[in-house]
Amino acid sequence: xLSKEEMEFRVRRIKNELGKSLFIPGHHYQxxxxxxxxxxVGDSLQLAQVSAKNKDAKYIVFCGVHFMAETADILTTExxxxxxxxxxxxxxxxxxxxxxxxxxxxxxxxxxLGETILPLTYVNSTASIKSFVGKNGGATVTSSNAHxxxxxxxxxxxxxLFLPDQHLGRNTAADIGIGLHEMAVWDPINDELxxxxxxxxxxxxxxxxxCSVHENFTLNNIHSVREKYPEMxxxxxxxxxxxxVDASDYNxxxxxxxxxxxxxxxxxxxxxxxxxxLVQRLISNHLDKHIISLNPQMCPCxxxxxxxxxxxxxxxxxxxxGNPVNTIQVDEDVSNNAVLALERMLHRA
Ligand code: 13P
Ligand code: SF4
Numbered sequence: 603x604l605s606k607e608e609m610e611f612r613v614r615r616i617k618n619e620l621g622k623s624l625f626i627p628g629h630h631y632q633x634x635x636x637x638x639x640x641x642x643v644g645d646s647l648q649l650a651q652v653s654a655k656n657k658d659a660k661y662i663v664f665c666g667v668h669f670m671a672e673t674a675d676i677l678t679t680e681x682x683x684x685x686x687x688x689x690x691x692x693x694x695x696x697x698x699x700x701x702x703x704x705x706x707x708x709x710x711x712x713x714x715l716g717e718t719i720l721p722l723t724y725v726n727s728t729a730s731i732k733s734f735v736g737k738n739g740g741a742t743v744t745s746s747n748a749h750x751x752x753x754x755x756x757x758x759x760x761x762x763l764f765l766p767d768q769h770l771g772r773n774t775a776a777d778i779g780i781g782l783h784e785m786a787v788w789d790p791i792n793d794e795l796x797x798x799x800x801x802x803x804x805x806x807x808x809x810x811x812x813c814s815v816h817e818n819f820t821l822n823n824i825h826s827v828r829e830k831y832p833e834m835x836x837x838x839x840x841x842x843x844x845x846x847v848d849a850s851d852y853n854x855x856x857x858x859x860x861x862x863x864x865x866x867x868x869x870x871x872x873x874x875x876x877x878x879x880l881v882q883r884l885i886s887n888h889l890d891k892h893i894i895s896l897n898p899q900m901c902p903c904x905x906x907x908x909x910x911x912x913x914x915x916x917x918x919x920x921x922x923x924g925n926p927v928n929t930i931q932v933d934e935d936v937s938n939n940a941v942l943a944l945e946r947m948l949h950r951a
């Protein structure tokens with residue numbers, strides 16, 4: 603077994619050797635041991651944008667999860683190889699909408715509501731879902747542009763189908779003034795549409811998926827923080843349940859949370875409802891502020907955490923040896939439609 607220092611030394615050596623032909627994007631939720639080697643650190647929108655712009659790198663070693671590496675592959679050229687250091691770095695939310703369930707749902711929804719629906723998908727979805735959405739005139743969204751994209755979608759069609767995160771969809775729709783009686787939930791397990799108002803009033807159909815990390819922040823966590831630290835500002839990601847978002851002081855994307863903490867006055871206190879690695883990094887980068895996780899259990903994303911220093915080194919050594927492992931290659935047909943959905947977002951982002 604190599605020591606941490608030896609692994610770091612080897613990563614540095616390969617990075618130096620490969621120069622501009624290697625690009626390492628790293629999502630904010632990645633571990634410090636990985637982030638220290640990232641050439642760009644960002645949220646999912648920023649990483650999609652930098653990957654699309656990078657034409658020099660022959661190898662893109664994506665430190666994030668599978669759907670992000672797929673997106674990078676879709677947005678880069680055939681000559682560029684996208685590598686995910688550990689294939690087990692998936693996303694439980696993306697796995698909650700598969701293409702067969704989605705096609706079945708679409709058929710049923712169209713027969714119930716006619717051709718009145720535009721599909722939108724959170725980028726946290728598989729390439730096949732993005733492709734389905736692109737083929738049907740829709741677009742991808744991220745947590746930092748969901749607002750804008752939902753408003754745009756509702757100028758195109760009477761209704762939207764929002765995949766796969768019901769919470770981001772519900773929070774965004776509520777934010778732009780859509781009432782809960784105008785929202786329905788598609789349950790992909792039982793193949794049924796759940797709603798309380800009149801069917802003709804439905805404007806937003808939410809796919810019944812969620813993020814297993816952000817669902818761990820609860821109203822109880824908020825009550826405990828308010829009781830123990832009445833002066834705390836509570837800020838959460840919109841992948842949290844609506845009741846949690848409503849009870850917090852601020853909510854917004856990863857980028858928004860980082861900016862808020864960066865610009866907060868020294869001495870202020872913050873309880874943050876998002877992934878653990880990011881919260882820990884914010885704590886160590888802002889020692890002049892009192893920062894805690896909204897949930898004392900901290901809430902790691904287990905799949906993001908599968909990318910670690912040994913896997914990063916292993917993937918870089920495979921490139922160095924001329925035989926790259928774990929390349930992500932999205933099927934051409936899928937990619938051609940998925941890019942339509944991504945471009946509709948990137949043009950507006
Ligand atoms: P953003 O990077 O868009 O904030 O998404 C958060 C997330 O859950 C990434 O997996
Ligand atoms: Fe998926 Fe949630 Fe992890 Fe993001 S934080 S990768 S949405 S499980």
